[in-house]
Amino acid sequence: MTIDSEDLLSRFLAYVQFDTQSDHHSETTPSTAGQWELIWKLEQELKSLGLTDVHVTEFGYVLATVPATSKKENVPCVAFLAHVDTADSCSGLAKPIVHRKYDGQPIVLPDAPSQILCVDTIPHLHDKIGEDIITASGTTLLGADDKSGIAIIMAAVRHLTLHPEIPHGKLRICFNPDEEIGRGTEKLSLKELGATVAYTLDAENLGEVDYESFSADRAFVDIYGVAAHPGWAKGTMVNAMRIAAQFIDALPANISPERSAGRQGFIHPVEISGTAEHVRVEMLLRDFEVDGLEAKGKHLEDVVARLRAMEPRARIELEIKKQYRNMRYWLEKDMRPVEYAMEAVRRVGLVPTTEAIRGGTDGSRLTERGLPTPNIFTGFHNVHSEKEWVSLQDMCKGAETVIHLAKLWEERA
Numbered sequence: 199m200t201i202d203s204e205d206l207l208s209r210f211l212a213y214v215q216f217d218t219q220s221d222h223h224s225e226t227t228p229s230t231a232g233q234w235e236l237i238w239k240l241e242q243e244l245k246s247l248g249l250t251d252v253h254v255t256e257f258g259y260v261l262a263t264v265p266a267t268s269k270k271e272n273v274p275c276v277a278f279l280a281h282v283d284t285a286d287s288c289s290g291l292a293k294p295i296v297h298r299k300y301d302g303q304p305i306v307l308p309d310a311p312s313q314i315l316c317v318d319t320i321p322h323l324h325d326k327i328g329e330d331i332i333t334a335s336g337t338t339l340l341g342a343d344d345k346s347g348i349a350i351i352m353a354a355v356r357h358l359t360l361h362p363e364i365p366h367g368k369l370r371i372c373f374n375p376d377e378e379i380g381r382g383t384e385k386l387s388l389k390e391l392g393a394t395v396a397y398t399l400d401a402e403n404l405g406e407v408d409y410e411s412f413s414a415d416r417a418f419v420d421i422y423g424v425a426a427h428p429g430w431a432k433g434t435m436v437n438a439m440r441i442a443a444q445f446i447d448a449l450p451a452n453i454s455p456e457r458s459a460g461r462q463g464f465i466h467p468v469e470i471s472g473t474a475e476h477v478r479v480e481m482l483l484r485d486f487e488v489d490g491l492e493a494k495g496k497h498l499e500d501v502v503a504r505l506r507a508m509e510p511r512a513r514i515e516l517e518i519k520k521q522y523r524n525m526r527y528w529l530e531k532d533m534r535p536v537e538y539a540m541e542a543v544r545r546v547g548l549v550p551t552t553e554a555i556r557g558g559t560d561g562s563r564l565t566e567r568g569l570p571t572p573n574i575f576t577g578f579h580n581v582h583s584e585k586e587w588v589s590l591q592d593m594c595k596g597a598e599t600v601i602h603l604a605k606l607w608e609e610r611a
């Protein structure tokens with residue numbers, strides 16, 4: 199199987215030059231206007247590849263069908279998803295640079311020469327010597343998360359339409375907005391998608407197939423003080439900001455993202471806003487297991503109870519909102535979607551690996567809603583930073599994996 203790598207590359211380079219940063223403060227879907235530009239482009243590309251049922255929903259989901267080539271009638275419909283938005287950690291409007299046949303020397307990014315990609319500090323980069331590496335120019339993301347996923351799906355679909363002799367069932371394609379702000383599949387109709395099993399192309403390392411994500415809640419603490427004129431406030435004023443400072447100080451320092459890794463969870467204050475009268479603190483609670491997540495919520499309740507006892511004149515409210523759950527809880531009941539993905543990776547000539555994702559994917563929510571959706575590698579690295587990079591050869595292997603996966607579901611049907 200030979201993927202047309204130059205076609206894949208030119209599509210990828212075009213996608214990363216769209217500014218598709220999402221914005222969690224926005225109430226609309228997609229959350230930003232920039233995403234629409236890429237959405238319309240993808241719609242056109244799918245149409246010119248000859249796909250059927252190409253449709254953009256009112257919320258910016260690009261859907262399309264690759265009709266079945268198999269004569270079997272019971273092949274499950276498989277969907278492949280990737281997200282169009284980029285993280286808000288820095289600008290997503292990339293000026294991509296292709297480093298052909300990477301020689302292993304440090305890559306100095308021209309727009310910010312302090313940004314250097316070096317094989318000593320980025321172990322995976324060493325494995326890519328001789329390959330074609332794509333980086334941004336130093337002041338922006340590359341946006342390989344997740345435009346590499348989009349390019350991989352496009353390349354796989356293109357290959358399949360050029361090779362109708364490859365047997366597969368009906369495939370559905372979905373490019374969605376707003377993954378980075380946790381709303382990637384919120385307004386996706388599973389009925390409209392119409393798939394039995396799905397895969398997100400949104401994992402990192404070559405050969406990676408993930409089926410575990412964090413379980414996640416969001417917590418809000420609202421602290422209402424007592425207002426008074428500061429000149430005559432003695433004995434009356436209760437300053438909400440001082441209580442907020444005590445609240446944050448009481449959070450366990452070790453159970454934080456900056457001090458945890460692997461399978462450890464955390465409590466992460468992400469946003470604070472307010473005045474002397476009212477402060478709101480927003481936190482992310484993360485754990486792989488639901489009981490660990492509940493323990494973190496309980497910990498917040500205990501801290502709040504202590505502060506209420508210390509300052510009964512203040513009003514302190516805690517609200518915990520469910521976000522998503524570890525997709526393993528559902529996938530372990532029927533591991534075929536995961537096993538087939540690992541077999542597809544082997545057929546490409548790679549060794550499958552798996553990681554417990556320290557975050558959520560669109561697949562976490564889809565799986566919980568009843569559509570099993572493991573996450574497959576795209577080859578992107580150092581995402582959400584100016585040093586983000588991806589190897590063209592890895593993206594081609596991603597496209598091969600997608601094709602093998604489509605074939606496997608047909609073969610085993």
Ligand SMILES: [Zn+2]
Pocket residue numbers: 281343344377400
């Ligand atoms: Zn992503």
